[in-house]
Amino acid sequence: MNIYFFELKHLLKSLLVWTVTIAAVLLLLLKGFYPAMMESRPQMEALFANYPPDVLRAIGMDIDKIFSFDGFYVFTFTYVGLLAAIMAVSLSLQAFSREKRGKCTDFILTKPVRRNEVFIAKSLACLTVIAIFNIVYSVLVGVSVIAETASASLSEHLLLLLLAPFLTQLVFLSLGAAYAVWAKKVRSVSGTATALGFAALLLSGLVEVFAYDWLNYIAPLQYFNPAFILDSGGFEPKLVVTAALIFSAGLVSAYIRYCREDVAAV
Amino acid sequence: MSAVIETHKLTKYYGKSRGIIDVDMVVNAGEIFGFIGPNGAGKSTTIRTLLSLIHKTSGEARIFGLDCEKESKKILEEVGYLPSEVFYYENMRAIDLLNYSASFYKKDCQKKIKCLAEALELDLTHKIEDMSLGNKKKVGIVQGLLHSPKLIILDEPTSGLDPLMQRKFFELIKEENSKGATVLFSSHILSEVQRICDRVAIIKEGRIIQTQRISDLRKDAYKKVSFTLAEGAAFKEISPAGIVNMDIHGQTISFLYKGDCRELLDQLVQQNILDINISDPPLEEVFLHFYTVEG
Numbered sequence: 001m002n003i004y005f006f007e008l009k010h011l012l013k014s015l016l017v018w019t020v021t022i023a024a025v026l027l028l029l030l031k032g033f034y035p036a037m038m039e040s041r042p043q044m045e046a047l048f049a050n051y052p053p054d055v056l057r058a059i060g061m062d063i064d065k066i067f068s069f070d071g072f073y074v075f076t077f078t079y080v081g082l083l084a085a086i087m088a089v090s091l092s093l094q095a096f097s098r099e100k101r102g103k104c105t106d107f108i109l110t111k112p113v114r115r116n117e118v119f120i121a122k123s124l125a126c127l128t129v130i131a132i133f134n135i136v137y138s139v140l141v142g143v144s145v146i147a148e149t150a151s152a153s154l155s156e157h158l159l160l161l162l163l164a165p166f167l168t169q170l171v172f173l174s175l176g177a178a179y180a181v182w183a184k185k186v187r188s189v190s191g192t193a194t195a196l197g198f199a200a201l202l203l204s205g206l207v208e209v210f211a212y213d214w215l216n217y218i219a220p221l222q223y224f225n226p227a228f229i230l231d232s233g234g235f236e237p238k239l240v241v242t243a244a245l246i247f248s249a250g251l252v253s254a255y256i257r258y259c260r261e262d263v264a265a266v
Numbered sequence: 267m268s269a270v271i272e273t274h275k276l277t278k279y280y281g282k283s284r285g286i287i288d289v290d291m292v293v294n295a296g297e298i299f300g301f302i303g304p305n306g307a308g309k310s311t312t313i314r315t316l317l318s319l320i321h322k323t324s325g326e327a328r329i330f331g332l333d334c335e336k337e338s339k340k341i342l343e344e345v346g347y348l349p350s351e352v353f354y355y356e357n358m359r360a361i362d363l364l365n366y367s368a369s370f371y372k373k374d375c376q377k378k379i380k381c382l383a384e385a386l387e388l389d390l391t392h393k394i395e396d397m398s399l400g401n402k403k404k405v406g407i408v409q410g411l412l413h414s415p416k417l418i419i420l421d422e423p424t425s426g427l428d429p430l431m432q433r434k435f436f437e438l439i440k441e442e443n444s445k446g447a448t449v450l451f452s453s454h455i456l457s458e459v460q461r462i463c464d465r466v467a468i469i470k471e472g473r474i475i476q477t478q479r480i481s482d483l484r485k486d487a488y489k490k491v492s493f494t495l496a497e498g499a500a501f502k503e504i505s506p507a508g509i510v511n512m513d514i515h516g517q518t519i520s521f522l523y524k525g526d527c528r529e530l531l532d533q534l535v536q537q538n539i540l541d542i543n544i545s546d547p548p549l550e551e552v553f554l555h556f557y558t559v560e561g
Binding site for chain 1: 280310314317318319320321338339340341342343345347349351353354355356366367369370371409
């Protein structure tokens with residue numbers, strides 16, 4: 001338990017910063033930007049008419065959809081999802097590379113503790129932080145959505161919509177853990193997390209631009225895209241399976257490597 | 267005497283490159299056991315295998331009679347380890363690190379932390395990354411000893427400590443030893459080993475080539491003899507067997523001698539000596555023949 005609490009303590013600052021950031025972005029978009037946008041619909045339509053359609057699709061701007069609250073929520077998820085993903089990668093990178101970055105793997109592994117216990121404690125600490133974040137996020141979105149009583153479909157699928165960032169974060173958590181354990185060196189947590197997050201955003205952009213279905217499988221931000229939920233009432237099963245496979249592969253490979261690797265002298 | 271550390275044909279290869287080969291070593295309870303060899307000989311590999319930081323290729327390693335890999339958790343409860351270079355978490359104060367370290371053991375370590383910090387004159391409120399190399403090392407020493415381990419494993423521990431602190435460090439280790447702790451002390455500085463150890467194993471190119479008591483090593487060793495003759499006195503040839511490296515420089519004569527001391531002294535009294543010095547050569551010289559690559 002001491003490792004769990006140690007990790008939790010060191011991840012708390014991240015939790016605070018990310019929760020405030022994501023909540024601010026979400027509230028700004030849903031409570032500030034959306035009402036303002038609705039008021040200026042004619043001007044916005046005129047403005048976006050000048051953009052090439054491909055560019056609009058790539059940044060998640062579908063004029064017709066975006067003016068519905070449902071569509072706008074999906075649009076916010078492009079950015080909230082990205083931030084949530086970067087947050088998850090950053091958490092697991094921090095936790096799993098903590099000793100590597102401090103060159104003190106010897107320290108923790110010469111304590112009376114099994115390697116799998118260290119791994120599990122770190123995983124649980126990351127999960128706890130993500131759970132706390134998602135509870136705050138869910139309360140915020142829940143309040144926003146309930147306030148927008150006009151949106152029946154959002155309310156109907158609220159539970160799934162609230163699960164979307166959590167499940168996306170699980171996938172990215174696992175990717176971050178795998179990177180941290182397999183990489184020889186982790187130089188910058190925030191740099192690596194941002195790079196991974198934007199790579200995923202780029203892949204999502206490709207999905208929108210080229211509209212090939214198979215591209216969804218390699219774009220982790222698409223796996224739990226709320227657009228699917230609003231279109232069909234649920235997640236896309238094949239993408240959920242892909243997400244589950246990637247999550248398991250990342251975590252299991254990291255677990256095996258962490259438990260078995262030879263720790264080189266520094 | 268029961269064995270605390272016991273290895274049998276312990277072998278570790280890193281891919282195809284040699285780590286250690288067929289290392290047989292027995293460290294008995296209560297002794298300070300030296301482990302010497304040049305850099306790259308396999309000292310750290312042996313220690314890291316014992317600590318289960320790396321996995322053996324073959325052979326057997328046991329500590330307290332338990333298998334080093336399968337029962338590492340139980341073993342590590344009673345092991346304190348100090349590596350040659352100490353690194354700790356970013357942004358952490360020494361006291362927080364030590365409390366975290368103590369939280370792994372089922373005993374109260376606060377008193378010991380305080381005692382050790384006082385003995386080493388270490389301020390625990392500072393951040394570790396702001397500390398000098400020597401102070402970081404002191405944090406490492408406290409960290410390794412705070413749970414009063416039954417086995418202390420030191421891997422080239424004195425680098426970064428000034429001579430005064432080295433002395434203090436050896437006193438601490440001897441004190442722990444007198445309370446019953448067994449010590450495995452790896453070093454490439456032979457005078458350190460000479461200073462503190464009971465027995466020593468010499469490792470070269472991954473293999474242990476000799477294990478001996480320090481006192482036995484000395485007994486068989488050469489004495490270094492150097493004397494100056496009075497002005498104008500002529501040097502009378504001396505010839506007991508066992509004299510090597512004779513060097514005559516003006517009135518000063520020096521050589522290495524191995525054999526019966528009385529025989530040597532009988533001949534020396536014949537000389538008109540102004541000043542004489544008979545000393546143990548440093549272990550470096552004693553061991554030199556182990557180190558020189560054969561062929």
